[in-house]
Amino acid sequence: MRLAAAAAAAVLLLAACGSDDSSTVSELTVERAWARTTPAGATTGVVYFEITSPDDDTIVSASVPADIAAGAELHETMAAGDGGHSHGGDTTDTAGTTAPSGEMVMEPLDEVELSANSTVVFEPGGLHVMLIDLADALTLDEEFTLTLTLGSGDQIDVDVVVADNVPD
Numbered sequence: 001m002r003l004a005a006a007a008a009a010a011v012l013l014l015a016a017c018g019s020d021d022s023s024t025v026s027e028l029t030v031e032r033a034w035a036r037t038t039p040a041g042a043t044t045g046v047v048y049f050e051i052t053s054p055d056d057d058t059i060v061s062a063s064v065p066a067d068i069a070a071g072a073e074l075h076e077t078m079a080a081g082d083g084g085h086s087h088g089g090d091t092t093d094t095a096g097t098t099a100p101s102g103e104m105v106m107e108p109l110d111e112v113e114l115s116a117n118s119t120v121v122f123e124p125g126g127l128h129v130m131l132i133d134l135a136d137a138l139t140l141d142e143e144f145t146l147t148l149t150l151g152s153g154d155q156i157d158v159d160v161v162v163a164d165n166v167p168d
């Protein structure tokens, strides 16, 4: 009986190691990158994606070609009044701090933290890349390249497709 129990325990340990290995990533991956279609005349757009880094890192900036937009910023949407937590209060005196509770406001971020092997999701209502001064409306199925610069110095190009909603 004791031998059998020891063998079973050994198998469980091996299984645990195996599942650990399969959940680590060897290189940075970005999936489900999409931008929302915009109405004609809109000056801003949003890009969403899911990013998984093999190492602790940060996203420090984003950019897109000039024929898409003049600039791109890291933003987070949050409930009005919560904004002070991440930026130490009086450094950001946005209109959001006086907005009625329940209203959502956007705040620019200096960087977005990436933890090794965990996926950070940019999605509606949360983290997003804001496209500033769109050159033209973003139309369904249009594609463009979003470049992310990491704190480690790496730059990655992400293929973004324009859609009406989150891709399946």
Ligand SMILES: [Cu+2]
Binding pocket: 075, 076, 106, 107, 128, 129, 130
């Ligand atoms: Cu925004």
